[in-house]
Amino acid sequence: MMVKLLILQVIAHVLSDYFFQTDASSKEKNEKGFKSKFLLKHAIITFACAWILSMDVNFVFCALAIAVIHYLIDGLKKDLNTSRFSFFIDQILHLFVIWVFVWIFNRYFESNLLWNIPISIKWLTIILGYLLCIKPANIFIRETLVVGNIESISDTTAELKNAGKLIGILERILVLTFVIIGKLEVVGFLIAAKSILRYKDTNTIKTEYVLIGTMLSFGIAMLVGLVIGKFY
Structure with a gap:
């Protein structure tokens, strides 16, 4: 029960923090903290996702606690997370809070299901895996490059807008x-094919930058796939 609820809550976090939030609103929250006009709205969405995906009436208190702490973490981010690692610190804190309240609910609350969807842990991990490989992975790669002090290529005139994403x-x-x-x-064939195509580019800096991103991209997808395989 705890594992299934935990995966559902991670899915809720991914949806609220990545899919139901634009890059512009996220940036505005990071810059203004508690003064952000999006912060309260984001906390409400966080609460809604956490409670609805718990599929349990009694999880409402834990969902509310997750949303309130999420609100505080995001509000304080402007002042506390000033390093290159701010994204990773932020996500670790959010996931730790989710784990704590799932544990509390599992230990101290009686389950009272709103509905019972017959979906296995295996399929939940597959759904989570595909969600992670869409928008969250793009942001993870971007922030990893920032941590590694790898500067983004500035000349993108030959690239279609957002084509790389x-x-x-x-x-x-x-x-x-x-x-x-x-x-x-x-997978090996795909990696080899893309590497050959990219190495045709005469711009060494651009090629190396894209190749790093490609290796991170493939690595994330393979790691997620291997983790999912553990639930088979």
Whole structure:
């Protein structure tokens, strides 16, 4: 029960923090903290996602606590998280809070299901895996490059707007799918094919930057796929 609820709450976090929040609103929250016009709205969305996906009436108190602490963490981020690691610190804190309240609920509360969807832990992890490989992975790669002091390429005139993000999402979905079905040799082919295409570029800095992003992208998808495999 605890594992299933924990995965559902991580899905709720991914939805509220990445899919139901724009980059502009996230940036505004980071810059203004408690003065942000989006902060309260984001906390309400966090509460709604946590409670609805718990599928349990009695989880309302834990969902409210998760949302309130989420509100405080995001509000204080402007003053507390000033290092290159701020994104990772922020996410670790959010996930730790989720784990704590799932544990508290599992130990001290009686379950009172709103509805019972017959979905296994295996399929929940697959859903979570695909969600992680879309928007969260793009942000993770960006922040990893920041931590590594790897500067972004400035000349993007030859690139389609957001094409790199879309390519990354598609390649991670493909890699995750092939890892789940056990076709690792196809993943190797995809890595080799993309590497050959990128090395045709005469701009060494650009090639190296994109190659680092590609390796991170493939690595994330493969790691997620291998973790999902543990639930089979």
